[in-house]
Amino acid sequence: VFTANGPTVIMPTWFCSRAWFSHVGPFDEGGQGVPEDLLFFYQHLRKGGRVLRVDQTLLLYRYHPHAATLSVLETTIWTHRVCFLEEWALPQWASFTIWNAGKQGRRLYRSLTAASRCKVVAFCDVDENKIRKGFYRYEEAQERPKPRVPVLHFRAAQPPFVLCVKLDLTGGEFEENLRSLQLQEGRDFVHFS
Numbered sequence: 001v002f003t004a005n006g007p008t009v010i011m012p013t014w015f016c017s018r019a020w021f022s023h024v025g026p027f028d029e030g031g032q033g034v035p036e037d038l039l040f041f042y043q044h045l046r047k048g049g050r051v052l053r054v055d056q057t058l059l060l061y062r063y064h065p066h067a068a069t070l071s072v073l074e075t076t077i078w079t080h081r082v083c084f085l086e087e088w089a090l091p092q093w094a095s096f097t098i099w100n101a102g103k104q105g106r107r108l109y110r111s112l113t114a115a116s117r118c119k120v121v122a123f124c125d126v127d128e129n130k131i132r133k134g135f136y137r138y139e140e141a142q143e144r145p146k147p148r149v150p151v152l153h154f155r156a157a158q159p160p161f162v163l164c165v166k167l168d169l170t171g172g173e174f175e176e177n178l179r180s181l182q183l184q185e186g187r188d189f190v191h192f193s
Contacts, residue, residue, distance in 0.1 A: 014041065014051065015058075023047065032071040035080060042084050081192070082111045085162070089190050090116050093160050099189070100164035101125040101136060101151045108164050108192060109149070110138065122150045124157035126177065154181075161189040 016024075024044050027036040045051075090096065098105045101123035109120060123136055130151050138147045154177055161183070165174050183189050 016044065016049070020044075020049065024049065033073065033076060035072045035077050038077060038080055042080070045088065078111070082108070085190070085192055086113060086116050089162075090119065093119065095119045095121045096160045096162055097122045097124050097152075097157045098164060099124050099154065099157070099161045101127065101130040104164040104166075104193065106136060108162065109136070110140065114143075117147065120149055122152050122157050124152045124154040124161070126154060126173075159183055159188040163189055163191045164193055166193045167191075 024040060024047055028034050028039050029036070096119055098109055098120055102125070105123055105125075109117060109123075112120070117138075123130075125131060131153050133151060135148045135150050138149070141147050159181070163178070167175065178189075181188075185191075
């Protein structure tokens with residue numbers, strides 16, 4: 001739900017009945033640059049829609065150089081995804097850990113509202129250099145003193161987690177690390193990659 005590209009829902013591979021489409025409401029026809037399918041999908045979830053996985057190929061999606069999809073900026077999608085994460089998942093948790101002390105994890109942290117940033121108790125990672133440093137300081141923050149968030153090894157961190165790690169990039173190492181913790185998606189972690 002919170003990924004641009006991950007295991008739960010890969011856009012644009014979802015579909016619904018015409019009756020449900022009418023119930024959810026029309027696509028946002030704001031024109032080029034509006035991620036209307038993503039906005040519709042979030043509204044689907046807000047109205048109680050479910051997501052069921054089908055493990056077989058049901059469609060072929062083709063891009064072409066003039067596709068409207070290409071007019072949607074990555075920053076626009078990022079902003080919508082962060083807002084939905086803060087609306088849908090983060091209110092369930094009193095605190096959480098961001099899994100990735102690197103570029104994507106820090107970007108997520110900086111994109112959160114101040115109230116959500118206060119819930120971040122740590123970053124976790126496997127990179128010894130990041131762990132050895134011991135913390136991430138948010139230099140652009142308006143608060144004084146500047147927020148310092150601990151960086152821990154993933155085994156020392158506590159769920160729930162927001163995972164900011166792309167899948168299939170580590171030869172299965174990340175996936176095995178996650179499996180070893182025996183967590184449940186949706187309760188103990190969400191993917192945000």
